[in-house]
Amino acid sequence: MRKLRFLWALCLLPACLSHSFSGETFTEELFIRGLPDGKVASRFEFSTHSHGATPRNPQNLSVEDHSQHYTLFPLALGQILREYAVTELHLTLNAGKWNYDRWGYPDEPDVAAGAALWAWMAEGSAGANPRHSVDARWRDLRNALAGLFCASIASLDEQRTTSPARAFTPFGALPAWPQSGPHAFRHASLPSENVCTENLTPFLKLLPCKSRSGLAHLLNPHRLFDADWHGMGLHVSWRPEDGVQVRLTFQSVFDPLRSGTSRDWSFSSLFDRTVDQACPVAASSLVLVTLPVREPYSIQPEPASNANNRGVFPITEQTVPLDISIHWLNPFQHATIAAQAPLSVRRMLRGAAQSHGTLAVSITNPGSAAVRVVYLETLPWIVHLYLHTLELSVDGIPRADLLEDISYIAPVPHERASTLEAILAIPANSTVSLRVGVGRAFLRYTEHPPDAQRGWELPGAVVVLLDSENKPQKPVGRWVSTNKEAAQRKQAQVLAQAQPRRIYTPALLVDPATPDFSMPYNVIIFTCSLVAFIFGSVFNGLTRRFVVLRASPE
Amino acid sequence: MKLSLDFGVVFPVLVAGRLLVALTNISDALKHDHQLSTPLTSYLNLQEGIYLFKNGIDPYSGGVFRHSPLFLALFTTVLPTSRTVSSIVWTLSDAIGAWALVQIWRARQRVAQTSRDGLIAAIYLLNPYIFMSTLSLSTSPFENTLALVSFMFATQGLVSPSLLAAALLLQLSLSSILLLAPLIMLLASSPVSQLASPRAFSGNGKKMAPLVAEFAAYTAVLTLASALVSGGWAWVPQTWGASLTLPDLTPNCGLWWYFFTEMFDYFRPFFLMVFSIHLLIYIVPVCIKFQYDPLYAGFILLGILSSFKSYPTMADQGLFLSMIALFPETYPYLRYPIVTTLLHLHAALLMPLFHHLWLNQGTANANFFYASTLVYACANGAALTDCLWAGLRIAIGEPQEGFVVAQE
Numbered sequence: 001m002r003k004l005r006f007l008w009a010l011c012l013l014p015a016c017l018s019h020s021f022s023g024e025t026f027t028e029e030l031f032i033r034g035l036p037d038g039k040v041a042s043r044f045e046f047s048t049h050s051h052g053a054t055p056r057n058p059q060n061l062s063v064e065d066h067s068q069h070y071t072l073f074p075l076a077l078g079q080i081l082r083e084y085a086v087t088e089l090h091l092t093l094n095a096g097k098w099n100y101d102r103w104g105y106p107d108e109p110d111v112a113a114g115a116a117l118w119a120w121m122a123e124g125s126a127g128a129n130p131r132h133s134v135d136a137r138w139r140d141l142r143n144a145l146a147g148l149f150c151a152s153i154a155s156l157d158e159q160r161t162t163s164p165a166r167a168f169t170p171f172g173a174l175p176a177w178p179q180s181g182p183h184a185f186r187h188a189s190l191p192s193e194n195v196c197t198e199n200l201t202p203f204l205k206l207l208p209c210k211s212r213s214g215l216a217h218l219l220n221p222h223r224l225f226d227a228d229w230h231g232m233g234l235h236v237s238w239r240p241e242d243g244v245q246v247r248l249t250f251q252s253v254f255d256p257l258r259s260g261t262s263r264d265w266s267f268s269s270l271f272d273r274t275v276d277q278a279c280p281v282a283a284s285s286l287v288l289v290t291l292p293v294r295e296p297y298s299i300q301p302e303p304a305s306n307a308n309n310r311g312v313f314p315i316t317e318q319t320v321p322l323d324i325s326i327h328w329l330n331p332f333q334h335a336t337i338a339a340q341a342p343l344s345v346r347r348m349l350r351g352a353a354q355s356h357g358t359l360a361v362s363i364t365n366p367g368s369a370a371v372r373v374v375y376l377e378t379l380p381w382i383v384h385l386y387l388h389t390l391e392l393s394v395d396g397i398p399r400a401d402l403l404e405d406i407s408y409i410a411p412v413p414h415e416r417a418s419t420l421e422a423i424l425a426i427p428a429n430s431t432v433s434l435r436v437g438v439g440r441a442f443l444r445y446t447e448h449p450p451d452a453q454r455g456w457e458l459p460g461a462v463v464v465l466l467d468s469e470n471k472p473q474k475p476v477g478r479w480v481s482t483n484k485e486a487a488q489r490k491q492a493q494v495l496a497q498a499q500p501r502r503i504y505t506p507a508l509l510v511d512p513a514t515p516d517f518s519m520p521y522n523v524i525i526f527t528c529s530l531v532a533f534i535f536g537s538v539f540n541g542l543t544r545r546f547v548v549l550r551a552s553p554e
Numbered sequence: 555m556k557l558s559l560d561f562g563v564v565f566p567v568l569v570a571g572r573l574l575v576a577l578t579n580i581s582d583a584l585k586h587d588h589q590l591s592t593p594l595t596s597y598l599n600l601q602e603g604i605y606l607f608k609n610g611i612d613p614y615s616g617g618v619f620r621h622s623p624l625f626l627a628l629f630t631t632v633l634p635t636s637r638t639v640s641s642i643v644w645t646l647s648d649a650i651g652a653w654a655l656v657q658i659w660r661a662r663q664r665v666a667q668t669s670r671d672g673l674i675a676a677i678y679l680l681n682p683y684i685f686m687s688t689l690s691l692s693t694s695p696f697e698n699t700l701a702l703v704s705f706m707f708a709t710q711g712l713v714s715p716s717l718l719a720a721a722l723l724l725q726l727s728l729s730s731i732l733l734l735a736p737l738i739m740l741l742a743s744s745p746v747s748q749l750a751s752p753r754a755f756s757g758n759g760k761k762m763a764p765l766v767a768e769f770a771a772y773t774a775v776l777t778l779a780s781a782l783v784s785g786g787w788a789w790v791p792q793t794w795g796a797s798l799t800l801p802d803l804t805p806n807c808g809l810w811w812y813f814f815t816e817m818f819d820y821f822r823p824f825f826l827m828v829f830s831i832h833l834l835i836y837i838v839p840v841c842i843k844f845q846y847d848p849l850y851a852g853f854i855l856l857g858i859l860s861s862f863k864s865y866p867t868m869a870d871q872g873l874f875l876s877m878i879a880l881f882p883e884t885y886p887y888l889r890y891p892i893v894t895t896l897l898h899l900h901a902a903l904l905m906p907l908f909h910h911l912w913l914n915q916g917t918a919n920a921n922f923f924y925a926s927t928l929v930y931a932c933a934n935g936a937a938l939t940d941c942l943w944a945g946l947r948i949a950i951g952e953p954q955e956g957f958v959v960a961q962e
Contacts, residue, residue: 354914355588355804356586381617384617384618386598386601387606388604406609408611409615409616410611410613410615410616410618410619411616411617412616412617413801415617418616441802442804442811444815444817444819445815515812515815516816516919516921520816523812523815523924524817527928530809530931530935531832533935534861535832538836538858541939541942541943541946542839542942543839544962545962546946546950546959546960547959547962548957548958549957551956551957
């Protein structure tokens with residue numbers, strides 16, 4: 001009898017697996033598109049919804065939390081989110097420079113170099129427990145994520161933390177808890193972080209099927225970290241109608257032309273793997289390939305359906321093993337590529353001296369309409385701006401009127417980074433150049449990184465496009481799905497979230513003057529000897545009496 | 555000779571000449587120079603603070619602006635910050651300093667006019683350490699001028715203006731508190747040279763307590779005014795606190811910056827305390843030893859300050875060197891003036907060179923510049939100990955045949 005019941009349960013298992021567990025759903029999608037310069041951009045998106053779940057109210061941090069039972073939602077992450085009462089969290093680990101001019105605007109907008117972490121958290125009960133304050137939880141969150149992702153997130157300390165007001169807006173909604181204050185925003189970035197396999201392994205562990213089946217099987221570290229650009233992201237957000245959503249993304253830019261003249265690609269050429277099994281717990285598992293418009297090509301296998309010029313390949317037990325391949329009939333012609341992004345931003349640090357220099361930024365608007373942008377600069381305290389030297393010019397003609405608003409938080413040596421947020425107007429068809437003098441700090445010998453001569457990487461600036469009504473522009477064409485109902489839902493979400501379009505500039509290298517690391521003892525000895533010598537001479541003169549002696553004949 | 559040093563001719567000509575040089579573009583080349591201006595006195599930082607203040611951002615919330623709020627009040631209300639106006643104001647400040655130095659000399663000699671007046675003004679106005687600092691628009695020449703004005707009023711017996719100038723000086727630079735004791739003694743006694751005839755303090759000791767109280771009152775009023783100007787007390791750790799805790803390790807010609815760059819983190823507070831207290835140790839012995847000539851005590855303390863304070867500029871040492879002109883009676887007793895001169899020449903040539911090689915050229919390292927600041931400190935120490943020796947040795951008089959002068 002017991003055996004029979006067990007068999008029944010076994011039979012029911014697949015049926016259970018294919019549906020959502022206790023209000024959790026997991027979907028995975030892979031987007032692949034060709035770029036104008038022959039490269040291939042791929043984006044994996046794994047999202048897990050915990051329907052009906054709410055972020056933890058920091059007022060309740062002193063009360064024991066309800067027990068956490070997850071089936072698809074990653075437990076390791078859930079524990080961190082609840083322990084530190086994080087409402088919304090974003091972590092990106094990217095490597096390389098996203099080339100906006102040639103590749104256009106990325107599907108996953110956050111392409112800042114290195115590690116970047118930003119979160120919204122509500123203020124805990126004031127005075128009750130100092131560990132419940134936003135800053136203490138932000139510190140603990142960094143340490144916890146550093147452990148989870150094997151990344152140097154812990155070194156995103158107070159010296160790198162900023163709270164810019166305009167450039168970042170929450171992806172989801174922020175609950176209004178009656179006792180808590182408004183949500184506080186914290187952002188930190190570490191451009192020198194190296195992203196590698198040890199970060200991908202914990203990333204894969206957060207997926208319900210790991211990398212054994214489904215689309216995640218394609219995440220082959222040997223190929224991903226060989227790509228021209230690659231970046232992974234973790235995005236946690238909450239919406240009242242949806243619950244908590246965890247989105248894990250992996251975006252990469254491959255270059256099929258690196259080892260030949262053909263743009264042809266396939267799963268096996270890009271990832272050295274094929275999709276062999278469908279992930280049994282995924283509610284939907286899709287591959288979307290943007291199909292070329294003007295050029296003749298052939299695709300294998302044929303897409304199941306075609307929406308918005310995208311071929312859709314659902315992954316089911318019937319379609320695996322899946323190895324999509326595209327073959328172009330004409331050879332690739334290298335040609336000059338028109339600017340793909342609405343703005344082109346260049347940022348440089350000028351000046352040969354190690355004590356001061358000039359930060360020069362040029363923002364080009366190739367379009368025929370003037371745009372307004374937020375320019376965000378977050379600099380560690382080793383570089384400080386001389387804001388009184390800020391100059392804006394178009395073709396060498398000073399244009400102070402282009403600066404509409406400016407907010408600035410000055411740096412504090414050894415403690416706090418500086419934040420500059422300026423709203424600029426960029427006239428149509430012109431290049432605005434912004435120049436501001438910078439001073440470079442001199443560090444204590446213990447504050448230099450181990451490879452001090454290499455210098456420090458300054459985080460890239462962020463340029464956010466504002467639409468005419470002063471609201472950040474929403475992204476275009478990010479949510480596409482074959483499921484009509486899902487598409488409508490996602491369209492509604494797009495309208496609700498109105499995410500700003502951010503453009504990140506590459507990191508800058510600054511080399512602060514270095515002391516001689518080998519001679520702390522020598523310096524202490526030399527300086528102290530000199531001080532003691534002068535002190536001794538002065539007191540010798542002051543304390544001893546003068547006497548006149550008869551010079552003896554011998 | 556006498557004609558060429560006539561004060562009425564020399565002084566206007568020198569001031570006019572300095573104005574001409576100040577109005578050239580030379581200050582753009584010098585404003586980044588670390589020997590001439592420190593983070594506490596730099597013109598760039600001053601402009602940045604004024605810009606932030608005018609735009610409604612508290613300049614003391616960051617770590618760049620470390621000037622006194624009195625500068626904010628001065629430059630946001632009375633004076634514009636255009637470079638031409640600044641050059642004129644800075645040069646005029648030096649002119650006042652030179653004039654005060656001449657007044658001190660006249661008061662010390664108890665005469666209305668001497669043939670050395672022009673020479674003394676020239677020694678101050680043409681001193682390259684002071685001249686270059688003024689050209690770089692560093693605010694340390696203001697400190698020099700206030701110190702000299704304070705001593706000038708003290709030698710003229712004008713109590714309140716002297717103490718007010720000293721209180722203003724304290725607002726600009728915390729370490730100038732060293733000058734308070736000789737100043738009070740000077741106000742209570744006479745400025746006439748007593749170096750050759752040492753005796754017990756002649757002044758009225760009872761007069762000193764009210765003087766200190768008056769100084770404290772001025773300081774309290776100015777501190778409150780600073781708090782009102784900056785809208786809080788954040789300026790205290792940023793200005794006075796900076797000279798005690800050394801948050802900015804930008805190189806300068808002093809001894810602190812490299813010492814605390816290379817200092818082990820757990821010893822930093824201890825050595826900051828040692829270096830700060832070290833300055834205070836000198837006050838009492840110097841004032842006791844030179845109780846018969848407080849102006850000389852003040853002069854020696856200025857020398858100590860310029861060698862050992864946390865953010866010195868070359869202008870500080872320039873003030874000490876120019877003040878030697880006030881004490882010609884000690885010249886025969888200087889033991890090694892040529893060595894001191896050569897050391898200063900050596901340091902003054904090496905420091906800019908090594909600074910440039912390290913930070914601009916990239917072909918030297920920090921030790922080069924550090925070594926040249928050690929030479930500069932040696933030069934300061936040589937000048938200081940020699941002046942100290944001469945000031946004490948003068949009491950014995952001319953050496954006699956068959957006798958030697960020694961210390962017990």
